[in-house]
Amino acid sequence: MGENLLELAGVTFGFEEDAPPIVEHFDLSVQRGGFVALLGPSGCGKSTLLNMAAGLLSPWEGEVRYGGAKLAGLNRQVGYMTQGDTLLPWTTVARNIMLPLELRGTPKAERGPKLEQALALVNLGEARDKYPSELSGGMKRRALLARSLIYDPPMLLMDEPFGALDAQLREVMHKELLATVGRLGTSVLFVTHDISESILLADRILVLGGRPLRCLEEITPPWSKPRDLDAVRGSAAYLALEIRLRGLLREANDLTLAQSPKSPGKAA
Amino acid sequence: MTGKQRRYKLVTTFWQVVLIATLLALWEYASDRWVPALFVSKPSVIGATIWKWLGDGTYANNLWVTIEATLMGFVSGAVAGMLAGYATGAWRRLGDILAPLITAFYTLPRLALAPLFLLWFGIDIEFRVVFAATIVFFLVYYNTFFGVRDVSAELIAAVRIMGANRFQLAWRVILPAALVWVAAGLKISVPYALVGVVVAEMLVSNSGLGFLLASNASQFSAAGTFAAIAGLLVIALVNDWLLTLLTRRALRWKTLGLGGQ
Numbered sequence A: 001m002g003e004n005l006l007e008l009a010g011v012t013f014g015f016e017e018d019a020p021p022i023v024e025h026f027d028l029s030v031q032r033g034g035f036v037a038l039l040g041p042s043g044c045g046k047s048t049l050l051n052m053a054a055g056l057l058s059p060w061e062g063e064v065r066y067g068g069a070k071l072a073g074l075n076r077q078v079g080y081m082t083q084g085d086t087l088l089p090w091t092t093v094a095r096n097i098m099l100p101l102e103l104r105g106t107p108k109a110e111r112g113p114k115l116e117q118a119l120a121l122v123n124l125g126e127a128r129d130k131y132p133s134e135l136s137g138g139m140k141r142r143a144l145l146a147r148s149l150i151y152d153p154p155m156l157l158m159d160e161p162f163g164a165l166d167a168q169l170r171e172v173m174h175k176e177l178l179a180t181v182g183r184l185g186t187s188v189l190f191v192t193h194d195i196s197e198s199i200l201l202a203d204r205i206l207v208l209g210g211r212p213l214r215c216l217e218e219i220t221p222p223w224s225k226p227r228d229l230d231a232v233r234g235s236a237a238y239l240a241l242e243i244r245l246r247g248l249l250r251e252a253n254d255l256t257l258a259q260s261p262k263s264p265g266k267a268a
Numbered sequence B: 001m002t003g004k005q006r007r008y009k010l011v012t013t014f015w016q017v018v019l020i021a022t023l024l025a026l027w028e029y030a031s032d033r034w035v036p037a038l039f040v041s042k043p044s045v046i047g048a049t050i051w052k053w054l055g056d057g058t059y060a061n062n063l064w065v066t067i068e069a070t071l072m073g074f075v076s077g078a079v080a081g082m083l084a085g086y087a088t089g090a091w092r093r094l095g096d097i098l099a100p101l102i103t104a105f106y107t108l109p110r111l112a113l114a115p116l117f118l119l120w121f122g123i124d125i126e127f128r129v130v131f132a133a134t135i136v137f138f139l140v141y142y143n144t145f146f147g148v149r150d151v152s153a154e155l156i157a158a159v160r161i162m163g164a165n166r167f168q169l170a171w172r173v174i175l176p177a178a179l180v181w182v183a184a185g186l187k188i189s190v191p192y193a194l195v196g197v198v199v200a201e202m203l204v205s206n207s208g209l210g211f212l213l214a215s216n217a218s219q220f221s222a223a224g225t226f227a228a229i230a231g232l233l234v235i236a237l238v239n240d241w242l243l244t245l246l247t248r249r250a251l252r253w254k255t256l257g258l259g260g261q
């Protein structure tokens, strides 16, 4: 694999000055073209890491490097699909998806074809003229995905992107996502709660937990890059990994609970 | 509209007309029988006064003065309120610095400022406009301020990562997101602008519907007072109708998912 596109080097961060930090001297890297999944219990600090990678939060200590240079301010080289619904409710799906192109001043002639491509990718062609309030939860997530992909960012930050989708659609989206990032060589930093999702998609899975946050284990699933997801799902290695990750996640969960302030674990 | 809906509307209108006609008839009958006409006048006499005022230009002149002052007060108060609300909402430091000042002026009874304004602007139209504008200002100001502060940090972050500069962020995201609140502020403040102007006219002035109202009341002319109120009623109804029409158009996206048209 090539060099690292994104690096968090010894970062320390907390929301309150006088409380112990959530993340302390933490390292994380994503190599060019790599797909890294962050797996960890709720509230452990996964979104916080993504926000630092996006330049929305600055670490107290340590630094964030993107493309070899120290990040100062926002990181506009990434596509960021946040956890919440950030579609603009007053405009249509098509205009929402094209928004980054407008904001970045992409020539008008290029916008149309890119929109068509993005709509086709997430299968929202029918809904292009609808307003977000007319979409189902899953359709909203797909529109958000299309919007973060439309300007071909070298890196995608995804915060539980497919949580609201049903199993069927999730499978389709997994295939489409892998095909797209494989074709474009996009690097991905992907937050999820879903163990099987992490096994299917990632080259590296980091199990996170505890306060301050640490990496309990790094797992490298053995599948090669253009992977056949159905074959993976049926393999014995997949099952073994799932069981192992389940155990690790339980451990991470207990650790986070025990070390969080205001939790009964600490008082005991 | 289907035939059924049209029929429903027609029947409703019919009963509304019947209700109003009955009330007017009752009023006509009760006056001078149960209540002295000096206090409540009679619809027939009021009608005659209205007719006279329509003919001799009393309405035309005074109505126009009131409408003009209301519009000017509304527009200046609303523009100032939106600008100030946006600035203090989007620029946190400025908002925190100005907060005590704005709260102080907001809690001060506006009527207490009337003598001061009178001193500065005299009894001409400026006094009413300024008086109405101060009322409108605060309503629009607070709605804009909270609307701007209410825009989710996540949305702002997402749009900035997508490439928005400060200007695009304000114009494409914060303003439209705050618009629901701003529109609500504008809508409730139009009647207040009218109230402000009429109160100012009743206090001191020589024209306008408020003046007409106060001068007729001081001459114990119940018919004239009611005729002036009828003029106000017409302005208020037209106002409300126009506003409903405008806000419904501007906020159409808001009702889409809720089964509205």
Ligand SMILES: Nc1ncnc2c1ncn2[C@@H]1O[C@H](COP(=O)(O)OP(=O)(O)OP(=O)(O)O)[C@@H](O)[C@H]1O
Residues within 6 Å of the ligand: A015, A022, A040, A041, A042, A043, A044, A045, A046, A047, A048, A049, A083
């Ligand atoms: N804006 C904020 N102000 C103060 N504390 C915050 C803020 N955002 C998050 N936190 C706290 O920081 C910790 C980590 O939050 P974060 O959102 O990174 O968790 P997460 O791992 O993404 O959880 P989830 O899986 O539920 O999304 C949590 O304990 C949370 O309460």
Ligand SMILES: [Mg+2]
Residues within 6 Å of the ligand: A046, A047, A048, A083, A159
């Ligand atoms: Mg999160």
